[in-house]
Amino acid sequence: MNRRFFTHFLLTLAASLSMVAAPVRAAEEAPDALIDRLTKEALDIIQTDKAVQAGDVAHLIVLLDEKVMPYLNFQRMTASAVGPGWRQATPEQRKRLEAEFKTLLVRTYAGAISQAKNLTFSVKPLRAAPEDREVIVRTVIKGRGDPIQLDYRLEKSADSTSGWRIFNLNVLGVWLVDTYRSQFAQEINAKGIDGLIATLADRNKANSAKNDKSAKG
Known part of the structure; x- marks a missing residue:
């Protein structure tokens, strides 16, 4: 597994928050x-x-909606x-942005899962005070x-089943949301919010x- 592919897989793992089937605690x-x-x-x-191993996007999105969203503040991520353009967006535009952004993340990295094998992980000691409202x-x-x-x-968060929700992730020193912010800013400056929505929709169609072509092949 080369480093670029491994990074793509980790983004899939984190952005979809792992396709877990966790009970409410x-x-x-x-x-x-x-x-x-x-x-x-x-x-x-x-x-x-x-289905996950095969990179089945429809299956991944169902898992994301049913099992993962309780642990994500996806509106904050989007x-x-x-x-700054978010403040000017209408409720309908915000809804479209969230939907297209979620689909973009899943479709961009879904294929990496099928080749992920024999991974292990460790969690480092948490450095946080009991009163902290945000932690890494x-x-x-x-x-x-x-x-x-x-x-x-x-x-x-009081809205989460666990008391905590993820709103950003970092792979190899790069925060995912920050990476997309620079890309989205260029689209908004050139085409506005509707232009960004259209661009995301086009990328999702292309992905x-x-x-589909890979699945048939």
């Missing part, structure tokens, strides 16, 4: 315990779910990626080649056609 989990549990369940499902949980994923840093930024 009555007691609040510590943020590092939450990430540890979700990652273990993620790696298990990746090894056993044939708003941060869109940047740092992990290390190991496969072939050098270990890869994968960090999660979480917020304390869909590519995935």
